[in-house]
Amino acid sequence: MTTEQLTASEEEVIAEINENNVDFLRLQFTDILGTVKNVSIPARQAEKAFTEGIYFDGSSIEGFVRIQESDMRLVPDPETFAILPWRQKDGNAAGRLICDVYDTSTGEPFEGDPRRVLKNALERAEELGYTINAAPEPEFFLFEEDEEGSATTKTNDAGGYFDVAPKDLASDVRRDIIYGLEDMGFDVEASHHEVAEGQHEINFTYDDALSTADNVATFRTVVRAIAAQHDLHATFMPKPIPRINGSGMHTHISLFTEDGENAFHDDEDEFNLSETAKQFLAGVLEHAPAITAVANPTVNSYKRLVPGYEAPVYVAWSDRNRSALIRKPAARVPAASRIELRSPDPSCNPYLALAVMIHAGLDGIESGLDCPEPVRENIYEFDEQKREEYGIDTLPSNLGEAVDALEEDEVVYDALGEHVAPKFVEAKRQEFEEYLVDVSQWELDRYLETY
Incomplete structure (x- = not known):
């Protein structure tokens, strides 16, 4: 290439x-599963990275390409440059650039890149x-962490919702x-x-949706890197401890017109x-089962999505309470009008999750879906x-039911694209x-000596 x-x-x-x-x-x-990958290069190669891209073997990346078509190219987005705060040593530092992935055979953006999937939604x-x-x-x-540095499920505090020291011993870590x-x-x-001990x-x-997905990654x-400096393990696993609240990633979303007005406000x-907001909301409700496969993508996600632990499992919306899947938060100014989808959890790929939410909502607008009454x-x-x-x-x-719903929903399945959708389904x-086919410790404790 030139x-x-x-x-x-x-x-x-x-x-x-x-x-x-x-x-x-x-x-x-x-x-495609949302795991952050990186290729490290000497900083002196920055100009080459920008002008030519950096080549890498895509066959070893989950859901990317087959062995026979493995060469991919990373093109850095200069707007994402940041210096890694935990990697400054002896007067030197390391930087980070988020990249778009390109297909070397066509020279075009790689449709299997989750960031590309989100960009497609934003273009729509x-x-x-x-x-x-x-x-x-x-x-x-x-x-x-234990003596070997491996993660345990022992929390380092006994705090609860909005607690402060001495119960919240992690305030310095959060700082x-x-x-x-x-x-x-x-x-x-x-x-x-x-709410839960050890939960923050x-x-x-x-921000705009693409920057938001970059920010989540x-x-x-x-969080993981700085927690490790405190000899702690940070996890975004949705439900690491049974019978307590799990970790969610409530997502607020709104549309703005070309003249900068909030299209959700009236x-x-x-x-x-x-x-427009009601049609968008109706679209998200209509496609909620399929969205769940992407926004709650692990077996463990469904240990959180159960009644009794403040997690939303009911497909409805409300302006007054948090028991519904979608909440309309109070907004002090028109620009803040938005809806809040409460089901996603932080194990999801943020690019894919936002992409399917957007496509579902836009489908509601294009189809003129009627919004149901709120449940108060x-x-x-x-x-x-x-x-x-x-x-x-x-x-x-x-997860099995969610993947079934994904395959049956043309709007959400197609939102992932021809490359990502089948590979995501296959992986899940x-x-x-x-x-x-696994046997859990709960089953052994329950049945081994009883039967």
Whole structure:
């Protein structure tokens, strides 16, 4: 390929690299399961990375390509440059650039790249005249490590919701995580101890959907790295401890028009929601079972999605309580009007999860779906008969059911693209089948000596 000239933003990155004595760059991307991968290069190769890309073997990456078509190319996005706060040593530093993946055989963006899948969703929104903002609320647990440095499920505090020291012993860890996030360009709004012992939440500000997905991937990396400096293990596993609240990633989303107006807001509506917002909301409800396979992608996700632990399992919306799948949060100003999908968990691939939410909502707009009435009562207190009277369905109860729903839903399946969709289904089918033939410690404790 021909070498291109550096853009102004690329030149700015190279200047920052020189000013901060960056010696290595991590070129970051994710596989289809959301695992962050990176290729490390000497910082002196930055110009080559921008103008030519960096080649790598894609056959070893989950869900990418076959052995016979393995060469892929990473093209860094200069807007994502950040210095890694935990990797500054002896006057030198390491930098990070999030990359788009290109197919070397065609020279085109690789459709198996999750970031490309999200960009496709945003392009569809743009064709309809919208940009999309999103804000996630990822929760996580902090556990102690054993003598070998392996993770345990022993929490390092006995705190609860919004507790402070001495019960919340992790406040210093959260502080260091926040400093690290801010060093990487995050605008952190708040942090607090969550409901369960050892559980925490750090919220960062609304942003465009692509930046938000990049931020979630970065957030998980930063939290783990800085927790490790405190000899703690941070996990985004949805339900690491039985019979207590699991970790969710409630996701706020809204659409804006080309002139910068919030397309979800309507002063005249009882709920301050526009017809566009209601159609988008109806689309998400319509496709919620299939979305669940992507937003709750592990066997363990469904240990969280059960009644009784504040996790949403009922396909409904409300402006007053958190028992419904979608909540309409109060908004002080029109620009803040949004909906909150409460089912996703932080084990999901943020690019794919946002992509299917967006496609589902846009389908609601394009199809002119009617939004059901909000449920203002506590659905957790409904019996099955009352839920049937209200027409309230439930989310899939396990990963197998969710994948079935995904395969049956053309809108959500197609949202993942021809490359990602079948490979994602294949991976999740295999995961669920392996789970079904395994024997848990609970079964051994329950049955081994009884029968």
